[in-house]
Amino acid sequence: MSLEQAEAFARIRLLRSPNIGPISYRQLLRRFGNARTALEALPDLAARGGAPYRAAPESRIADEIAAIKRAGGRYLFHDFPDYPPLLAQIDSAPPILTVRGDAALAARPCVAVVGARNASAGAVKLSRDFAAALADAGFIVASGLARGIDGAAHRGALNGGTIGVIASGIDIAYPPEHADLQEQIAEQGLLIAEQPPGTEPLARHFPSRNRIIAGLAAGTLVVEAAPKSGSLITARLAAEFGREVMAIPGSPLDSRSHGCNQLIRDGGVLVQSPEDVIELLSGFDGIPRSTFREAPPAYTANDDLGDEPADIASLLTTAPVAVDELIRQSGTSAASVQLALLELEIAGRLMRHAGGRVSVNG
Incomplete structure (x- = not known):
């Protein structure tokens, strides 16, 4: 599998942008279908989370790609067939x-x-x-x-x-x-x-x-x-x-x-x-296909992040809490809560912890 050069560049730039981690990266690709569209949406998502935003500079990504080539390395994207399956x-x-x-x-x-x-x-x-x-x-x-x-x-x-x-x-x-x-x-x-x-x-x-x-x-x-x-x-x-x-x-x-x-x-x-x-x-019986390896679908109105974020900032403190608990307490859909968390994370106001827990920055 190969990526169009512009999309590969955009994926690297998206991941190197401030406050973008593996989970938010995956959610953005699922919501917008490709990294180029997700990059265009970042300033608006961050503004809704309460902060200005600027993606990673293109010049920095170009320098990184050149350095990888000089080192004899290559990129391996999450949906490539040879990405480590486990x-x-x-x-x-x-x-x-x-x-x-x-x-x-x-x-x-x-x-x-x-x-x-x-x-x-x-x-x-x-x-x-x-x-x-x-x-x-x-x-x-x-x-x-x-x-x-x-x-x-x-x-x-x-x-x-x-x-x-x-x-x-x-x-x-x-x-x-x-x-x-x-x-x-x-x-x-x-x-x-x-x-x-x-x-x-x-x-x-x-x-x-x-x-x-x-x-x-x-x-x-x-x-x-x-x-x-x-x-x-x-x-x-x-x-x-x-x-x-x-x-x-x-x-x-x-x-x-x-x-x-x-x-x-x-x-x-x-x-x-x-x-x-x-x-x-020897009893380890196979490698199930991960949903993370699947190519992200194009965004639709029924996307798994929903259309409107839930108002959950008031439910968050510096103490980590499970996302499931936020869904129960907010009384809104899981998709709306996930979108709200994504906006807060891009704005630099959210921290993710092991076990699917989240908190606000102290």
Whole structure:
């Protein structure tokens, strides 16, 4: 599948515009049928939400496209056939990815292997050995190219198939000592970035990267992790997405094992060998088609966002509340509430949270 050049440009510009996230992007395409029409509507929608608006400058998008080409990357849009099918199932799936390598790898059975950056020598070996065995069994191994467990998992699976998801732009290597490994993954596997080229890996980008890792895979294996590590965020997201969560137990005397032990205590599956992982994930029976992958229909008067937004701003506070609760309390249709939330989000007045909850900016 290919896009008309003007529409592809408009899609990138729409996503890079202020206050446009995956959910609002999807709703805008559904409402207006294409990104060009949605861009034209943004100022009016923002005004109705209570703020002036200016979309991302065209010159910035042109510079971004040129940088992607220089880096040897390409765009992967949410409705392209080779967009990762499991990732497409989640509500917060990135509408546009930048990739290098073989995108077809993401359609094969995939398991995420994550863990501590300051991992023990034994855990690093476990990660490498597990990844190699999983790759030999036909699984693609996804991870985040971090030091420690992630890097070992990529190296173990490199010859069989691995996906590296980075928190920076596709043209930035992080950590610097993994520059060669990142290049190898781009040449032999698949490298994925959500952020525009030139973006440095800031702390706020890592949870977004983690959701992609969890979304790509049928299950997430945590090899070693402290109680508040980013690996546990990946595991929590995997559970929210309905995927398997697995952990290798460790000594209670080592703080780097506490996160894995906690996962097991909270219901994660204890695994002791690659065969345990293979057995658990062998029952994963297919990849349902996501509604997010479908081409957006042209806007009609009966569009799923409705014609008139509900007046719900007074129902929102800085405390997150479920959208379903807003629908009940407002007494209006779900479509009207969604349109009101979209207008508030574009105006920069709304925050979206996990679990379909929303709040106003403090």
